[in-house]
Amino acid sequence: MGAHDVLIIGAGAYGLACAWKLAAAGQSVLVLERDGIGTQASGFALGRIDPLLGGIGAKYKVGSSVDASQSGAEAGNQLGLRGHRLLLDSIPEIESISGLDLQLDQQPTLQFIYSDVQLDELKEQSAGWVELGYEPKFLDVDEVRKLEPRASSPERGGLLIDGPFFIDALRYVQALAACSEKVGVTIQSGEVTGIDVHANSVEVETSSGARYSANRVLITAGPWSSQIANLMAVELPIHPSKGEILRLGPLESGPLEVHLHDPSSLVQKKDGQIWSAATAADVGFDRTPTPESRDILLANARQVLPEIENSTLILHTVCFRPVSQDGIPIIGQIDGSGSVWIATGGGGSGIMQSLAVAESVAKSITTGLSELSLEAFSPARF
Numbered sequence: 119m120g121a122h123d124v125l126i127i128g129a130g131a132y133g134l135a136c137a138w139k140l141a142a143a144g145q146s147v148l149v150l151e152r153d154g155i156g157t158q159a160s161g162f163a164l165g166r167i168d169p170l171l172g173g174i175g176a177k178y179k180v181g182s183s184v185d186a187s188q189s190g191a192e193a194g195n196q197l198g199l200r201g202h203r204l205l206l207d208s209i210p211e212i213e214s215i216s217g218l219d220l221q222l223d224q225q226p227t228l229q230f231i232y233s234d235v236q237l238d239e240l241k242e243q244s245a246g247w248v249e250l251g252y253e254p255k256f257l258d259v260d261e262v263r264k265l266e267p268r269a270s271s272p273e274r275g276g277l278l279i280d281g282p283f284f285i286d287a288l289r290y291v292q293a294l295a296a297c298s299e300k301v302g303v304t305i306q307s308g309e310v311t312g313i314d315v316h317a318n319s320v321e322v323e324t325s326s327g328a329r330y331s332a333n334r335v336l337i338t339a340g341p342w343s344s345q346i347a348n349l350m351a352v353e354l355p356i357h358p359s360k361g362e363i364l365r366l367g368p369l370e371s372g373p374l375e376v377h378l379h380d381p382s383s384l385v386q387k388k389d390g391q392i393w394s395a396a397t398a399a400d401v402g403f404d405r406t407p408t409p410e411s412r413d414i415l416l417a418n419a420r421q422v423l424p425e426i427e428n429s430t431l432i433l434h435t436v437c438f439r440p441v442s443q444d445g446i447p448i449i450g451q452i453d454g455s456g457s458v459w460i461a462t463g464g465g466g467s468g469i470m471q472s473l474a475v476a477e478s479v480a481k482s483i484t485t486g487l488s489e490l491s492l493e494a495f496s497p498a499r500f
Contacts, residue, residue, distance in 0.1 A: 120319035122148045124483065125332035127310050127322070127346055130160035131287075131469050132461050133338030134294035135476035141301040143484045148330060150308040150322070152342075155295050159340055160468065161288040162437035164363060164383060164395045165221075167205055167470045168282035169198035170247055170254075171229055171379060190446045193494035197447065198467055199250065200490060201474035206283065208473060215300055216293035221286040221388040227279045228257075228265065230272040230380040230422060237274045244277070254279045266376050268369070268425050282377070284385060287469055294472075313349045313458070320457045334483060336459045337452075341403075341440040343462040352452050355500050356462055358403055358438035362411040363395040366419070367430035374423070382418035384426070391432060394419040396466070398439075407434040441465045442500075449475060449495035459483065460497060 124140050126133045129151035141147045155161070209222055231237050237256075244254040257265065258275045265278070295305060312323035313335060320335045337346045341358035367390075374386040383395045394415040412434055419426045442448050442463040449461045461479055464471050478488040 120332035120334075121330065122146045122332040124148075124334045124336055125150065125320070125322055125330055126336045126338055128337065128339035128343070129155050129291075129295065129305060130158060130338060130340050131291055131294065131472040132340075132464060132475055133336070134291055134298055135472040136336060136338060136461060136479050137298040137303045137305075138294055138301065139473075139476040139480035140483065141298060141303045143480050145480075145484065147298070147303045148332065149298070149303060149305045150310060150324065150330070151305065152307070152309040154307075155305070156288045156291040159361075159437040159439050160291045162361075162363070162435045163287035163466070163469050164385075164393055165285045165287035165290065165387075165469060166282065166377075166383060166385070166395075167202055167285065168227065169195070169202040169470065170243075170252065170279060170282065171227060185444060187444075187494070187499075190444060190494045190499070193491070194446045196490060197471050197474050197495075200477075201467075201471040204473040204477065205285075205470065209285070212290075212293050212297055216296035218289050218293045218296070220289050220293060222283060223285075223388050224280075224283040225375065225377045225385060227282045227377045227379050228262070228269070229277040229279065230270075230378065231274040231276055232272050232380075233274060240277050247279075252279065252281050266374075266378070268371060268423060269378060270422050270424060284377070284387060285469070286387070286389075290469060310346055310349070313346070315350070315453055315455055315457050334457050334459060336461060336479065336483075338461050340462060341438045343440060343448075343460060347452060347460065350453065350458065354448060354452070354460070354497060355443040356440050356448065357400065357442075359441040359465065360399045360401050360404065361396045361437050361439055361466070362407060362415065363393055363435050363437075364412065364415045364419075364431060365433040365435070366392045366394060366426060367432055368392065369423075369425055370428060371425060378422045381421060382415060384419050384422055392419075392426065392429060394426075398466075403438060405436050407436050439465050439468070444499075447471065447475065447495050448497050449479065449492050450497050452497050
């Protein structure tokens with residue numbers, strides 16, 4: 119038997135949430151992280167927790183893209199909804215354990231509507247949202263102007279949604295690390311270079327030559343998960359979607375109190391900075407911030423809020439979202455023995471999905487059952 123019940127590769131939102139829930143269920147857990155907590159997609163995300171309106175980061179697919187099956191798309195929606203509720207319910211506990219303020223901000227979202235086609239699509243979608251307990255309200259152009267006089271007037275008005283919220287993504291993953299360590303999780307630095315599956319254990323080797331043994335291994339290395347799986351000669355269609363975000367100074371006229379959405383997200387976070395998010399590109403692991411993305415994000419921001427022209431550019435960030443061919447997470451066993459699992463592919467929704475993924479993975483590993491079926495997320499679908 120292995121020295122640990124579960125060894126997790128990757129300390130992003132998925133990995134740390136799984137570590138916390140597995141350890142809370144009585145498992146001994148070791149997490150190996152190559153670069154540091156919150157240094158990749160999880161730590162640089164917008165932190166928008168919205169199961170209704172998917173931005174470009176949530177919808178983008180890279181590689182040889184294929185459409186998700188109807189069951190897969192529905193399962194993805196349910197994962198987002200459950201993740202949204204679990205996270206909102208868990209924030210007081212996470213903040214209490216970690217001592218970190220996650221900067222929770224429940225700003226309403228104003229979705230701009232530019233065409234009759236878009237209006238009809240949103241009306242169709244909103245019928246399902248009402249059944250889920252949300253109350254979207256369609257506004258005409260005059261109502262949009264009254265709500266936020268500084269915003270541009272979209273041709274067909276807007277859709278106001280209460281329910282989505284924002285958190286500080288970096289603090290969230292740092293808080294998950296603290297919650298994990300509180301229940302006995304060990305987090306160590308290490309770049310995995312080998313995985314050997316034996317009859318009763320899995321052995322993991324790192325670039326330093328260190329070797330670790332566990333009963334199960336869980337790969338949560340974001341867009342690098344395919345490289346880890348390749349160590350076992352397993353091919354998985356996970357790719358990096360490069361996302362760029364701008365952080366801008368506050369408006370001279372006063373705070374922005376509504377999240378403006380479409381063509382980008384424009385939101386003032388609790389630190390006072392206005393974030394313009396985000397782009398998505400299939401360019402591999404090129405971390406260089408590009409002038410082209412900067413100009414697109416600034417133009418999108420000016421389109422919905424002309425006054426942003428006078429704001430100072432404070433920071434231009436880059437991250438890599440893990441995206442599958444069909445845009446649906448990959449969660450499940452990737453070897454015949456059932457000893458190696460994977461959880462990745464959250465795209466732009468990984469923060470929101472993280473606790474729902476952790477709940478399902480922890481219960482599947484420890485009891486074989488979970489509230490949400492993982493069948494639609496199985497790696498075997500590719």
